[in-house]
Amino acid sequence: MRKTTFSESRKGKASIFVVDQTVYCMRKKYEENARSGERSLKSAITEMLNTYNLKRKYDAANVIASWEKLMGKTIANRTGKIFVKKQVLFVEIQSAPLKHELNMSKSKILDIFKREFGEGVVDEVIFM
Numbered sequence: 001m002r003k004t005t006f007s008e009s010r011k012g013k014a015s016i017f018v019v020d021q022t023v024y025c026m027r028k029k030y031e032e033n034a035r036s037g038e039r040s041l042k043s044a045i046t047e048m049l050n051t052y053n054l055k056r057k058y059d060a061a062n063v064i065a066s067w068e069k070l071m072g073k074t075i076a077n078r079t080g081k082i083f084v085k086k087q088v089l090f091v092e093i094q095s096a097p098l099k100h101e102l103n104m105s106k107s108k109i110l111d112i113f114k115r116e117f118g119e120g121v122v123d124e125v126i127f128m
Contacts, residue, residue, distance in 0.1 A: 067079065078094050080094055087122060
């Protein structure tokens with residue numbers, strides 16, 4: 001029969017597990033990283049983007065780069081210029097019927113972008 005017990009140190013810095021009379025000691029990862037000055041790559045990149053005020057430009061480039069993936073190849077082939085200015089996505093459409101169809105489904109397109117990139121990246125879409 002396997003016997004397992006668990007206890008945490010007084011200061012909460014380590015957890016001790018005993019499994020079949022074998023002792024395992026595990027330090028909490030975030031505390032260990034804080035002591036050594038290490039952090040994850042994601043947090044370092046996020047901090048850099050915020051420090052240099054590049055977050056909006058990064059998000060805009062991300063939106064433009066993923067236009068074909070989100071909207072499909074057919075729509076992307078009939079798309080001219082795409083740019084983001086003040087959280088408004090401007091898209092040049094080269095086909096009048098497609099432009100009309102996309103104007104009718106703006107709310108669905110905004111939902112796709114909000115689901116993919118979160119709130120505040122794209123608030124409005126304008127088809128030119």
